[in-house]
Amino acid sequence: MKKRIIGAALAGSLGLLAVTPTGCYLSRGAIEEAKILSNRKSITDMVRDPGTDTITRAKLRVVLDARQFARSTLGLKTKESFTTYSQLDTDTLVLVLSAAYRDSLKAYTWWFPIVGRVPYKGYFDFNRARRDEQKLQREGFDTYLRPSDAFSTLGWFNDPLLSTSLRRDSIELANTVIHELVHNTFYAPGQAYFNESFASFVGARGAEAFFRGRGQEQAAREVEARWADEKLLGRFWATLLKSLDSAFAAHPSSRVERLEARDSVFARARVELVTSVSREFKTIGPAYATRVSLNNAALLARRIYAQDLQSFDDVYVREGRDVKRAVGRIVALAKANPKDPYGAVTRFLGDKPVP
Template sequence: MSIALLDLCRWRLVPLLLGLLLNGCASLDYYAQLGQGQLALLSAREPVDKLLADPTRDAELKRRLALAQQARDFASRTLQLPDNRSYRLYADLERPYVVWNVFATPELSLAPLTHCFPIAGCVAYRGFYQQGRARGSAALLQERGLDTYVAGIEAYSTLGWFADPILNTMLRWGDERLAAVIFHELAHQQLYVADDTAFNESFASFVERQGLRQWRTARGLAPLAADEERQRRQFTELILASRERLQVLYGSVVSDEQKRQGKAAEFSRLRQDYVALRDSQWQGDTRYDAWINAPLNNARLLPFGLYDQWVDAFAGLFEQADGDWSRFYQRAAELAELPAEERDRALRALAASR
């Protein structure tokens, strides 16, 4: 979920409220929980500098937040990301994730069920501030015969409408992951295209990864372990290859029952290919075991196509800009202005160039 839809304290959101009312009463409950969740988040914020100066606050929390401020400064100074109050505040939501996103696809298709919102446009998921609501929504979709996947999300961007805080949910991971999330979410503030989730998430993922490389260099740390990056790329490629085979299967003229059998066989193959890759090239590293051993369906594969589809394309664009962030953002913005089909062709060409 990329943007909050309700906040009665902000006059700028009056047009959004009108848009929501036009969507009909059936949607009001969903939008109400969005508004309540966002307002609760905003109410929980406190300035990081004030927290750091408080001798009664937890020392480890203060260490993590001090590091986050260094990453925040680096994001604007070096990565040339927006310089505003976002991630200068902290909010403890007292839960492990800020929202839970529900992804859904038809049983025999990889096409996502999309949801359209004012400003944010159409996205391939629906967000809920309560895990129970997300699971309930997924259950209703399953009754309609859809594949579903509920994913806990540690952070999201309001695209500059509000000062997004550092959340306790962002502190569940290590120091580098914390910096990476800040880079990722600020990238959404830098550039966002309505109705193109793959573009937005791939852009932010590239900024996150390249930013993290430069962050490590600036701190005198060794480059990211080649094995770790290679494993992530190989795992992603494994999932995307499975998606491609499923796409061919679902587009074929065989019966639905044959497609179901082929789907089951493909997920079995995916697990076998994963085990072979892990044991032959990763020295038995099990970091992705939990994901691969969970129930697999079309919806579970969906985020890979969204978050990774154009990362190589943006890497190519960054190379063409000679590593200059300002030029890179300018060229990415030019891509964003293209009609959707032309934009995809340009991205495919950039990816192929690498």
């Protein structure tokens, strides 16, 4: 499953003083961002360079073409993002940490300038990430630490394509480029679930339209199949969240009973995932169902990218399966209702049934 993070560290590059723990973190982020930006090469030059290997050249062309498609066909703001390439000296860009209370569906959050409060934190310093995870665990939180190979600075900088992203196949590359350019185009402060899930939708449906427009029907069908798996898992996580919420609500006065109930819910969920849900996967291997982490932090982290994906698809259908029109409609609804963008989408869809 793809993993991305908004570049909360970007604020450090905007002049935030490093006089607090947050400031120190942002300053480290600014340093790492500066390294990435200073190491950029023109993708166009790399494509023209006879020394670039065939596979890399083909992937770089997909990046440039997907970027152009996002701008000219989808109406996304590209600025100069994804016109350059940056080689990293590591296989992992950042480690992303999420945390949550063990006996309630409440995420631990961090606050950063510009992006507001978000339920995750990215670390260029991997040792610090592990120390902070251990500290949260000692304090009684569930944690979920995972690698990320792509991020967006929301248009504040011209994001390069990173070598960590180039390991993906062409289908995932196109999805990634379009997904990240959504953040250049629209970002609602304090609405992480909406922002990332909306970008997941545009990345998938945009990549599908991109490949179909190139006459690559097999690739378009593969994008659609992967999107179907994302929506399937999104529904499963949503159902699991409801089950946990009910289990916690049934034991308001006993933390021990809430934890026991939670463990039972996760045990049943694992069985369902292995014996039922995984059989519907189109592109995800069966091992995923047995290995995927199940705890409150992991569940809430996955929801960031998969909350109510069907509602975006319903708008897409309502708008004649036109991605650009769907994006315009959803952005307009979110701008008019910044405190409740999902509610705005739901009310729009409630006007009449989706065809």
